[in-house]
Amino acid sequence: xxxxxxxxxxxxxxxxxxxxxxxxxxxxxxxxxxxxxxxxxxxxxxxxxxxxxxxxxxxxxxxxxxxxxxxxxxxxxxxxxxxxxxxxxxxxxxxxxxxxxxxxxxxxxxxxxxxxxxxxxxxxxxxxxxxxxxxxxxxxxxxxxxxxxxxxxxxxxxxxxxxxxxxxxxxxxxxxxxxxxxxxxxxxxxxxxxxxxxxxxxxxxxxxxxxxxxxxxxxxxxxxxxxxxxxxxxxxxxxxxxxxxxxxxxxxxxxxxxxxxxxxxxxxxxxxxxxxx
Numbered sequence: 001x002x003x004x005x006x007x008x009x010x011x012x013x014x015x016x017x018x019x020x021x022x023x024x025x026x027x028x029x030x031x032x033x034x035x036x037x038x039x040x041x042x043x044x045x046x047x048x049x050x051x052x053x054x055x056x057x058x059x060x061x062x063x064x065x066x067x068x069x070x071x072x073x074x075x076x077x078x079x080x081x082x083x084x085x086x087x088x089x090x091x092x093x094x095x096x097x098x099x100x101x102x103x104x105x106x107x108x109x110x111x112x113x114x115x116x117x118x119x120x121x122x123x124x125x126x127x128x129x130x131x132x133x134x135x136x137x138x139x140x141x142x143x144x145x146x147x148x149x150x151x152x153x154x155x156x157x158x159x160x161x162x163x164x165x166x167x168x169x170x171x172x173x174x175x176x177x178x179x180x181x182x183x184x185x186x187x188x189x190x191x192x193x194x195x196x197x198x199x200x201x202x203x204x205x206x207x208x209x210x211x212x213x214x215x216x217x218x219x220x221x222x223x224x225x226x227x228x229x230x231x232x233x234x235x236x237x238x239x240x241x242x243x244x245x246x247x248x249x250x251x252x253x254x255x256x257x258x259x260x261x262x263x264x265x266x267x268x269x270x271x272x273x274x275x276x277x
Contacts, residue, residue: 001013001014001015001033001053002014002015002016004052004080004083006055006072006075006076006079007075007079008072010055010062010063010066010067010076011060012052012053012055012076012080013033013052013053013058014033014050014051014052014053014080015033015037015040015050015051015052016048016049016050016051016084017040017041017044017048017049018040018043018044018045018046018048018049019047019048020046020047020048021047021048021088021089021114021274022047022048022049022050022081022084022087022088022089022090023040023047023048023049023050023089023090023092023274024049024051024052024080024081024089024090024092025040025049025051025092025097026054026091026092026093026094026096026097026098026101027052027053027054027057027095027096027097028094028095028096028097028257029095029096029197029200029201029204030057030159030189030192030197031057031094031095032053032057032058032059033051033052035094036051037051039259039263039266039267039270042267043267043270047274050080050084052076052080054068054073054076054097054100055068055072055076056068056193056197056199056200057192057197059191062193066196068196068197068200069199069200069203070099070100070103070200070203070204071103071107071203074100074108075107077091077100077104078104078107078108081112086112088113088114089112089113089114090115090116090274090277091104091113091115091117092119092270093116093117093118093121094119094121094257094259095119095120095121095256096121096200098118098119098120098121099121099204099207099209101116101118102123102207102209102213103207103209105216106209106212110217113218114219114277115218115219115220115221115273115274116216116218116219116221117220117221117222117270117273118220118221118223119223119224119257119258119259120223120224120225120228120231120256120257120258122134122135122230122231122235122239123207123208123209123210123212123213123239123242124207124208124209124210125139125204125205125207126139126140126141126144126205127139127140128140128141131210132234133231133232133234133235133238135166135230136166136167137231137232137234137235148198148201148202151194151197151198151201152198155189155190155192155194155197155198156186156189156190157186159189160175160182160185160189161175163175163229163256164176164182166229166230167227167229167230167231167232168227168229168255168256170227170255171229171255210242213239213242213243214243216243216244217244217245218245219245219246219247219273219277220245220246220247221246221247221249221269221270221273222236222239222240222243222247222248222249223251223258223259223266223269224236224248224249224250224251225250225251225254225255225258225261226251226254227253228254228256228258229255233250236248236250247273249269251266
């Protein structure tokens with residue numbers, strides 16, 4: 001992996017390949033660049049693709065005190081684009097990666113971007129009486145605080161419970177029977193820096209991009225799962241209606257990671273979207 005030494009001296013690792021218009025893949029919370037490698041390799045035939053391990057993520061060593069706030073990740077993204085002198089880039093953000101994209105636009109505008117792909121994400125995670133399109137459509141401040149406490153007790157199990165006890169019945173069934181997939185994910189999560197990822201999560205939960213969405217002028221491709229653990233179709237329609245230029249695809253029989261359930265369809269939709277820019 002290549003290394004970006006960020007302005008706070010944190011090493012941020014990434015992979016780049018191909019030539020052409022830049023496409024930057026941004027993974028979700030607790031994930032890493034490997035989520036994107038199959039898509040990046042396929043698109044590298046005509047685009048210059050980048051996949052990073054966001055700070056605090058991946059199997060890298062980080063200092064005890066490492067800022068993993070989403071605002072710092074957005075600055076990392078700007079510094080990565082500066083390093084490679086990127087213009088007319090497409091950001092592809094899944095979950096936390098979508099929030100990172102919105103935070104980047106809030107901080108640095110969309111002047112260096114040609115397009116945006118958002119995958120199954122809400123502009124505000126925590127719900128309130130005037131906002132019901134966050135996690136589960138019912139994740140008020142007290143539930144969020146209980147989740148943070150659970151992460152302190154057992155980070156891996158807390159993350160698995162968040163996934164299991166949402167809208168997707170398959171996830172709940174697989175968790176309750178302790179499927180091999182959940183076993184492997186538990187082992188993976190236990191290997192991560194829970195302290196850094198809790199800090200990251202808190203910054204994500206504090207964020208609110210609802211007022212930003214109508215200001216985004218670049219085209220946006222929206223990909224949502226019809227059986228997402230966390231979000232409803234109402235949320236997908238809200239994001240579509242809030243953006244000036246957006247195209248919405250709701251993938252059937254897929255959860256919070258619709259791009260992984262329909263890999264060929266996602267690759268086709270993303271490539272077509274980029275060609276249309």
